[in-house]
Amino acid sequence: MLDPLPQTQLRYTIEFTPAEPDAIDFSVRFVFNRPPASGTMRARFTWPCYMNAYDDVAFHYPRGQRESFAWSSIGEKPNAVLGDPASYVHEQTAFFAEQQAMPLGFGRIGERALIIMFSDSRVRFFVVNAGGHFSFSPVQNPAWDIEWIIDGYPLGEPAGFDGRLIYTRLDSPQQALDRYRQWTEGRHS
Numbered sequence: 349m350l351d352p353l354p355q356t357q358l359r360y361t362i363e364f365t366p367a368e369p370d371a372i373d374f375s376v377r378f379v380f381n382r383p384p385a386s387g388t389m390r391a392r393f394t395w396p397c398y399m400n401a402y403d404d405v406a407f408h409y410p411r412g413q414r415e416s417f418a419w420s421s422i423g424e425k426p427n428a429v430l431g432d433p434a435s436y437v438h439e440q441t442a443f444f445a446e447q448q449a450m451p452l453g454f455g456r457i458g459e460r461a462l463i464i465m466f467s468d469s470r471v472r473f474f475v476v477n478a479g480g481h482f483s484f485s486p487v488q489n490p491a492w493d494i495e496w497i498i499d500g501y502p503l504g505e506p507a508g509f510d511g512r513l514i515y516t517r518l519d520s521p522q523q524a525l526d527r528y529r530q531w532t533e534g535r536h537s
Contacts (some may be wrong), residue, residue: 356390357381370516377508380501396476397464407475408494408521409445409453417449419521423475423492445473452528454518455492461518464492465528468509471496510535518537 359379366374383389411420441489445453451466453473464473476491485496501507518524 367512368514371512371514373510373512375508375510376496377506378501380503382409383503388499389500389501390497391501392495392497396491397462397494405455407445407453407455407473407474408524409449410449410525411445412449415490416451420445421424422473442474443475444468446512448472450528452493452524454516456519457515459517460515462492463516463524464494464511464512465514465515466494466509468496470498471475471511473508483502494501502537 358381361375363375365375377445378391378393378433380391380511390517406421407423408419408421410417412418422445445533448469451469451471452464454461454463472495474493474495476493496509500506516523
């Protein structure tokens with residue numbers, strides 16, 4: 349737990365727990381202890397998930413309605429430079445999930461995938477096509493990121509979400525959906 353931030357008196361905790369042989373559960377909680385000096389009570393948080401691989405920048409997520417969605421992807425590799433990178437400047441681009449059907453997604457790392465799922469549908473995915481290397485470098489690792497926005501947050505009470513990270517072999521998106529359904533059903537029983 350972090351000490352309260354001076355101006356907002358916000359407390360923040362994140363806890364990790366082993367879940368399965370290939371998964372980690374986590375819980376993120378905030379306690380807002382002071383309203384803003386003016387304006388609405390709205391908070392926006394983002395977390396990066398930099399990948400130590402350059403196999404595939406794309407992040408896949410269910411798009412559309414929860415009952416009838418199609419798998420879509422966001423992100424793309426930046427331009428590659430062959431030879432001397434003189435005068436090359438990397439342009440960082442952010443790609444945002446649109447019409448996200450549920451808080452579930454995955455990115456591929458070779459034959460395996462990192463599956464990310466959340467308990468709160470306000471968690472949204474976005475991808476930045478670079479992991480912050482030198483601006484002249486032709487190789488940039490992707491960042492599969494999330495944001496969480498809460499309007500009208502409660503004062504003095506915990507607010508947040510739970511999630512699961514799974515690093516596993518993935519032969520089809522259906523496997524990610526099956527793991528998500530198992531996790532959500534297990535949370536409700």
